[in-house]
Amino acid sequence: MLLITGITGHTGKFFLQELINNNYSGPIRCIVRESSDTSMLDKSELKIEKIYGDLEDSNFIEQSLIGISTVMHIYNIHHSPSIVEYAIKNKVERVILVHTTGIYSKFKYASEQYKIIEKQVLELTQNSNSLTKITILRPSMIYGDLCDKNMSKFIKIVDKLRIIPVINDGENLIQPVNARDLGKAFYTVLISPDQTIGKSYNLSGDKPIRMIDAFRLISEGLNKKVYFFSLPIGLGVFFARIIKIFTVGRVDYVEKVQRMGEDRAYSHDEAFSDFGYKPLSFKEGISIEIKEYTERVGKK
Template sequence: MLLVTGITGHTGRYFLQELIDHKYEGPIRCIVRETSDTSMLDNSGLNIEKVYGDLNNKEFVRKTVNGVDYIMHIYNIHHSPMIVEAAIENNVKRAILVHTTGIYSNFKDASQGYKDVEKKVTEMTADSNCPTKVTILRPTMIYGDLCDSNMSKFIKMIDKFRVMPVINGGRSLIQPVNARDLGKAFYTVLMSPEKTAGKAYDFSGEKPLQMIEVFKMISDSLNKKTTFVSVPLGFGVVLAKIAKVLTVGKINYIERVQRMGEDRSYPHAEAKKDFNYNPMSFEEGIQLEVNQYLKK
């Protein structure tokens, strides 16, 4: 029995598509919300069992993990310790946890939270007699279609505004990864326990790009003439702090602005070595998303 969380989400849907394309034969238990669109699950032709519940409920998690052999936890890094605890109690063989390269950030307050989660998971599974082997997957900035929370915002901004500010001239490096590539990688890791159990992998895009390169590619794909104006990081942070004060904390983009000046490119050499991870180019991936935007 395979248990999957987050299968109706952005990346989860591409993992589901891989299960469909490869005609996965085993039973799959999926934790979903009452409000989730499960049409893709319902029409998948796979042996799907839908379970409705709240991952914040410890008893629900324990009950749902009962009888499970493998776990693909995509939904939220902060639920990983509870998932792993339940996995160990139920003698689950493998737990694949989708975390984030945000763990490496120098600015993001939550990065310490991410580190704490991974430390706790490591401590829980350190015993050589632990029945559950854990694999950690860390995607970089995820994009791919209009439901992502990264490139879709940039596409809308560049389409709307002819002049766009960029932090420090957009010189910082990013390495966005397409959700389609993540879906394939998640499936490969699931089906390669001998090579991947007990390891951690960073999943990034084909190569590092400067932010300004990314913005110009989007502008070209939209056939727009956009002027990009450099804004010092310090000034951007001040504006973000003012926005936070004026909105009584409802708009808090301080960390987001800080990270715009931080390099966020991470190599994926281990994934390439172990299972030939080979992500598409950003040019190809962003064109797919822009085309979707234009059609809509």
């Protein structure tokens, strides 16, 4: 039996769609919350068992893993050590963990916890003499529809503002990945254990793109005339620190601003080599999201 966490989330629903498209025939247990919209699960015609619970509850995790052979853990990297610990106890054969390329950031907050988590996972598998095998998938900046927390914000900014500041001329590289590509990659990894067990993969977008060029593609897609001006990163960090001081730490964008000047481009060559991962171009992917946005705004 396959256990899935995060199936009703942003990338989870695209993974679910791949299971549907490929007529996945095995039994599936999905961990969901009482507040989750499970209508897509209910209409899927897959062999799904829904269980309601909280991944903060270790007893619930242990019980949910009884009778499970494979785990696809999409929801929240911070639960990975507990998932792996109880997977080992329950003799689960395989665990696929969805983590993040944020682990490569040079800034402490963005990477330190992710490194600790992956170290804990590695230690659990090495110290237990377990037969449980791990695969780690690291998506880059995720976008794809208006539920994402990245490009959807940029689309709204470009639509509402005519003058937009960009850090250091927007020269930093990003490599956003469309959630549709992640859904396909998750499914392909699931059905390709021989090629992917014991490995880690970056799941990034097609090619790196400068931040300023991403903004320009969005403005072109919205047919909006926008003017960009460069904000030195030092000045941006200064303003972020002022805001943090005045809000007594409640609003802390310091590191987010710092990362705006950091290249976030990651090769996915190994994923292409092992399981044929070939993501959409950013131009194609962002056009889908812009279309969804304009249709929604037009209906209001």
